[in-house]
Amino acid sequence: MKVFISADIEGITGTTHWDEADKKNPDYAEFQEQMTAEVVAACEGATEAGASEIWVKDAHASARNLIAAKLPKDVRLIRGWSGHPFLMAQELDETFQAMLMIGYHSRAGSNANPLAHTNTGSAAYIKINDHYASEFLVHAYAAALVNVPVRVVQF
Template sequence: MKVYISADIEGTTGITHWDEAEKPHATYPEFRERMTDEVVAACEGAIEAGATEILIKDAHDSGRNIIAGRLPDCAKLIRGWSGHPFSMVQELDASFDALLFVGYHSKAGSDDNPLAHTLRLRVAHLAINGEIASEFQIYSYAAALVKVPGIFLSGDAGICADARKLVPAIVTVPVSRGIGPSTLSIAPSLALKEIREGASRALRGNHAACHIELPKHFTLEIKFTTPVDAYRASWYPGATLTEPRVVRFLSTDYFEVLRAIKFMA
C-alpha cells in the first residue's frame, strides 16, 4: 500500500501563537518536535495497516520543519517548495492508495483556531463556488484530479468538522479548539495515540467512500486583506477585479484553478 501524508503545523496539538510556528522564535522548536511526532504517529498507524511506501510533504512555511531522522525506513520526505500548483500535495499521483492530512487548521475567517488562515495571511478568504474554502478542501480537490481519496485528517476541531462536511466518511482526530486567542487542547500523548489509531483505522476502511466528485465548473474568488494585493492579482490571465479587494477567476478545469491560486494568492 502506497500512502501520501501532507503535514502542516498550525493544527498540531497545543499550538496557539504565530511565534510557535515560525523558525526565528524560541518557542518554535517545541512545535517542530510536535509536528514531527504527529507525522511519525500517522506513519506508524499507516504501517500497522499495511503501508509499505509513505511519501510525506512538509507543507508548513519553509517546508523544512519535520525532523527527518525520526521517520521510518519506508518513508520519503519532500522538503521545500518546487513551485508546482499541487503545492501541499506535491508529487501526488494516481499511484497512491490514499492521502492523509496531519496538523491541518481552520480556514481564513474562522474562529476555530487563533492561527486560522488560508495559504497566506494576505488572503482574507478564498471561496470556491461561493463557499469559503480551507487548505484541506483546496488540496482534497487536487487529490480528486488524480483519483486519490483523502481518508484521514488531524487538526483543530473546526477543520475536522469542515472535513466531515466535505467527506462524511473521513476519519478525523480533533486535537484542539480555539477560544478567542487561546486554545483548549488534549494532551500531546493522547493526540499521538489517537492519530496512530485513526490513521490505521482509516487505511483499513473503505477508501472508495472518501472519493470526491469534482464540480463541473469552478468560480474562484480571493478576497485580499488590501486592495493593493487584489489589484496585482487581477492581472493574472482570466482574472477579474470585482471589488477593491476581490479577484474572480472562472474555469472548468480544476488544475487551472490551482494554477491561478499559485500565482495570485
C-alpha cells in the same frame, strides 16, 4: 498501498500563537518536535493499515520543519516547494491509494482555530464556487483530481 501524508503545523496539538509556527522564534522548536511526533504516529498508523510506501510532504512555510532523522526508515520526505500546482500535496499523483492530512486547521476568517488561515499567513481567503475554502478542501480537491481518497484528517 502507497500513502501520501501532507503535514502542516498550525493544527498540531498545542499550537496557539504564530510565534510557535515561526522557525525564527525560540517557541518554534517545541512545536517542530510535536509536528514531527504526530507525523511519525501517522506513518506508524499507515504502516499498521498496510502501507508499503509512504511519502511525506512537509507543507508549512519553508517546508523544512520535520526532523528527518526522527521519521521512520524508508519514508520519503518532500521538503521545500517545487512550484507544483498541488502546493501542500506536491508530488501527489494517481499512484497513491490514500492521502492523510496532519496538522491542518480552519480556513481564513474562521474563529475555530487561533491560527486559522488559507495558504498564506494573511487574512486572505479563498472561495470556490462562492464558498470559503480551507487548506483541507483545496487539497482534498487536488487529491480528487488524481483519484486519491483522503483517509485521515487531523486538526
